[in-house]
Amino acid sequence: MKQIFSVFAFTFKNGARQKTFIITTVIILAIILVACSVPRVLLSFTGGNIEDIVTGKFYTCYYIDETGKLNGGELLLADKLTDTEFIVATPEDKDRIISDIASDAKTALILIANGEDGKPAITISAQDFLNRAAANSGDIASMLSKLYSTRVMEELGIGAEIIADAQRQIPCTVNTEGGLTPSGYAAGILLITLTFFAVYYYGYGVASSVASEKSSRVMETLIVSAKPSYILIGKCLGMGILGLCQFGGILIFTALCWKLLIPPDFTVMGTALSLTSFTPRSVFLIIVFFILGYTLYAMMNAVCGATIDKLDELNAAMMPVMLISMGSFYLSYFTAMMGTTYDYLVNLSMYIPFSAPFIMPFVLLNGEVAGWQILLSAGILVVTIVIVAAISIRIYNASVMHYGKRLKLTEAIKKRKSK
């Protein structure tokens, strides 16, 4: 136990002093600081009015009505697409505008001409489908159709009240009974990504540390002092706690920046940013699954580091673990992107031990997940860790003192355990 602690303390201390660790931490904190400062910086440019940010005109859309039946339609559209400036143009301008559109992704043209049936037909021209007008073609058609029907009814002498009633938008309210919220959804996906990068980064740290000790022959000095299994456990613990401290520090820094820099009434696309999904229980369980996930991948990565002699072989050695982690990440990521609609995908991700550490933060923040489900997921993960650890220690024992031709996994497993 004392030896495990010695390896742990040495690994932790040296890991924390490494330039790559310090630089990475500083860069991440700087990015968070800058990201959280963006609203304040924007406010300083707009005289302190959040609305100005939202109502800025980022797009230009020309409006040509060759029929004369939908004049004034640009005003209706301007109410809906608030970030777009609508400019009324004449049919003579059409060719020039279309020519401009070819070189300007933010410009579009709405042309209303008579169709084959003599009725108005709308043509929207834009550089690509991502242009605001092109992307909202359905809304534009709906609003202009409404305007056209109003005009037709007016010509038929129908009273304003009846027209207004006929055109009345029927109120529609969306009530959600599940736990999926926009903030929880975004935070969950962010956590899946962060967990993956953290597991990869710290796992890589363990692998490169083992590989470096082996290639520099320090391993031979270590191995006569302590059992390989103690070295492996101490090293994984050291890197893991270091990672947890960095991860925790980043979360605390983010919370502070959020509290101090993000304006309380700030919204993104009309949605208020909120951290209500983060309850003490969910935070605790997220940390537990992070630790379990890290342990699982660190054990496998340590073995990858032990099977090679030279550091430049590390990436190739880590490829199998990388494929497992990438596959598990994408399974979790795409499952999360689809929300909690597909139960079987969520369950699959939760109970596959390699993807559970990635999907569980999302599930915990976005839904009613039963206690037994969490326990089952964690239990499968723990059992897998025990099995993987046993195999890893065996392979590690066989690999750390093997030099020369790279040891195949099957050979390493077959090799008898050293004393």
Add this chain to the structure above:
Amino acid sequence: MSLVVKDLTKRFGEKTAVDHLGFEMTAPGVFGLIGTNGAGKTTTIRMILGIMRPDAGSSEWNGRAINRDSLSFGYMPEERGIYGKVNVLEQLVYFGMLRKMSKADALASAMKWTDRLGVAEYRYMKADKLSKGNQQKVQLAATLIHDPQLIILDEPFSGLDPVNTELLRQVIGELIDAKKYIVMSSHQMTTVEEYCENIILMHRGKTVLDGNLREIKAGYGHTRLLVDTAEDTSAVAKRCGLALREKRADGVEYAVTGKAQADKFLAELTAEGIFPTHYELREPSLSEIFIEKTEGGE
């Protein structure tokens, strides 16, 4: 206390790296494992220390199998390995603590050994800033930090300059005085002859010679005669039946059958008025025995 190695055998595929090797060390001192590169010395050491499992045989210390827990041993591997990016004192303390020392004891011992080995001024420097020789001394400090009973030194003199070689000689002398059991592998015969009472000569995994060094050399007898004269001695040597071994800067060396033949040669020389400025009748050196044995095995 005793170190008993019995029938150690290790095979790597078709190749037998160590073939039924055995020896005993029943008193403190230095035991020499001698052999060419690839003779199986390092593999033997790894099996003795229990970090590599032998295919057959055993190694015991006081009747108990050797492992990290049963014996406090110190091991300096042939390929030196220390942390380049960690300062010297810190890693020595770490190695000491891995040997179950308290931090305070490890620190005190690290201070003592860095002083003794002349690397005190580098204690707070990163190891990769040190010269190769100084890194080697740090490695030796890591080997001795926990005051081990059994010390295994794998090619300890390789890469050392004359000053550091002398320092290491002194340290080994002190360890012998302190009644330590030292197993030293080397292909530097002068060093082995200086310290080792008993040796094993290995060649391609096999033991080609083993036993007490003095007895081995005595068994060969006084068969080397070095003579330095101003005159040419070849005609007298031929007359006395001496075979020329080599012409050296400090004289001519002949192979003789024993003292009687050497005496006869000396008498003939003086009778002809040739008086040697150097006349030495000696046993073959270990190096010569080594070459004879290994070349004979080719």
